[in-house]
Amino acid sequence: MLTLSRKVQGVEESQTLALSAKARSMKEAGVDVISLTAGEPDFPTPRHVKEAAIKAIEANFTHYTANQGIPELLDAIVKKFGEDNDLHFETNQILVSSGAKQSIFNALQAICNKGDEVVIISPFWVSYPEMVKLADATPVIVKTCADDGFRVDRRRLRQSIHPKTKALIINSPGNPTGVVYTRSEMEDIAAIVKETGIFVITDEIYEKVIYDGSRHFSLGSIKSIRDQVITINGVSKAYAMTGWRIGFMGGPAKVMEEAAKVQSQVTSNPNSIAQKATVAALLGPTSDLEMMVREFHRRRDLVYKSLSSIPYLGVQPPGGAFYFLFDIQKYYGKRFKNQLIKNSNDMARYLLEHHHVALVPGVAFGADDCLRMSYACSMTDLEKGVNRIKQGLEALA
Numbered sequence: 001m002l003t004l005s006r007k008v009q010g011v012e013e014s015q016t017l018a019l020s021a022k023a024r025s026m027k028e029a030g031v032d033v034i035s036l037t038a039g040e041p042d043f044p045t046p047r048h049v050k051e052a053a054i055k056a057i058e059a060n061f062t063h064y065t066a067n068q069g070i071p072e073l074l075d076a077i078v079k080k081f082g083e084d085n086d087l088h089f090e091t092n093q094i095l096v097s098s099g100a101k102q103s104i105f106n107a108l109q110a111i112c113n114k115g116d117e118v119v120i121i122s123p124f125w126v127s128y129p130e131m132v133k134l135a136d137a138t139p140v141i142v143k144t145c146a147d148d149g150f151r152v153d154r155r156r157l158r159q160s161i162h163p164k165t166k167a168l169i170i171n172s173p174g175n176p177t178g179v180v181y182t183r184s185e186m187e188d189i190a191a192i193v194k195e196t197g198i199f200v201i202t203d204e205i206y207e208k209v210i211y212d213g214s215r216h217f218s219l220g221s222i223k224s225i226r227d228q229v230i231t232i233n234g235v236s237k238a239y240a241m242t243g244w245r246i247g248f249m250g251g252p253a254k255v256m257e258e259a260a261k262v263q264s265q266v267t268s269n270p271n272s273i274a275q276k277a278t279v280a281a282l283l284g285p286t287s288d289l290e291m292m293v294r295e296f297h298r299r300r301d302l303v304y305k306s307l308s309s310i311p312y313l314g315v316q317p318p319g320g321a322f323y324f325l326f327d328i329q330k331y332y333g334k335r336f337k338n339q340l341i342k343n344s345n346d347m348a349r350y351l352l353e354h355h356h357v358a359l360v361p362g363v364a365f366g367a368d369d370c371l372r373m374s375y376a377c378s379m380t381d382l383e384k385g386v387n388r389i390k391q392g393l394e395a396l397a
């Protein structure tokens with residue numbers, strides 16, 4: 001029978017990618033579109049990282065490697081986790097994959113059974129619920145809202161955990177909210193995790209993109225829950241290496257072993273050249289990273305000032321990552337010509353089609369009252385983009 005997988009049909013296509021594609025095709029058709037949808041730094045990969053890759057190619061380091069990752073990269077990751085995060089792993093507790101996305105996928109495949117539930121805090125990164133579904137488990141969403149600064153309520157989080165709950169996914173600094181959990185919030189979460197005996201997948205991919213002198217705190221460094229925590233990280237965001245596709249995780253050896261089995265049957269090792277480049281990124285100078293974060297910080301402050309001047313827009317300065325998630329629900333119910341704007345999809349479509357600025361509808365992140373704007377683009381584009389948002393909303397008001 002030529003029927004397709006019901007499981008896969010139940011999975012959404014990544015809406016962030018879908019909207020970028022629409023903006024790109026308008027651009028290709030000659031429309032001057034400002035795209036503020038990017039999920040990646042607009043900086044080049046550092047020179048010393050590129051040189052390590054060139055050296056790897058010249059040395060013919062271009063074949064299969066160990067499925068788990070090359071020994072020198074495993075050592076570099078152990079060192080990184082120890083020094084940056086107070087996480088102390090042996091190399092058999094690390095798995096390198098083709099992006100943090102694959103790391104999370106592998107982790108979920110390794111721990112979930114049919115009927116399990118996985119708790120996700122909304123607004124969430126688009127892929128979490130869909131990856132949970134692909135692991136035959138059910139996503140359970142705990143909502144947070146703009147008025148509470150998108151911070152999770154301890155009591156509601158505890159109430160979402162039942163005997164069927166297998167894991168909780170947390171993401172700090174968060175995409176799309178930019179929320180950075182404090183140490184004391186992490187301790188509250190750890191207490192719940194300890195009491196309920198579940199796994200936590202902590203996605204720390206934006207760890208280095210953090211502002212205002214705050215410090216990233218790794219949940220897994222809390223000793224009492226160490227054996228329940230799977231820590232995800234990678235080089236995409238910190239080292240402007242999204243295209244190289246290297247992510248990694250550290251956690252209980254048994255989980256890593258099962259996750260490695262999944263990987264060995266699906267992709268095998270991540271790219272050999274990119275692994276060498278990642279060693280250079282993790283062990284090399286950090287001046288490019290520091291420059292990039294300073295620039296994101298500058299843009300964040302300037303954009304926050306402009307966005308704050310738009311009436312009825314709910315906006316807060318993000319503590320990390322490079323996105324604003326602003327609340328536009330006060331504009332719902334307005335019309336442009338015959339088009340009624342009733343949700344974030346309508347609003348994103350309206351702003352793209354009539355004001356040529358592309359943003360991601362919040363519904364993709366479980367936040368239909370909001371739009372996400374990336375500031376990983378030039379200041380010129382940001383200024384133009386914010387003006388277009390302003391004009392678009394004024395035309396509705």
Ligand SMILES: Cc1ncc(COP(=O)(O)O)c(C=O)c1O
Pocket residue numbers: 039098099100101102125171174175203205234235236242245246247
């Ligand atoms: C929160 C979050 N986690 C993970 C990823 C995936 O990163 P990678 O490029 O390493 O697969 C992203 C990418 O946008 C992200 O925003």
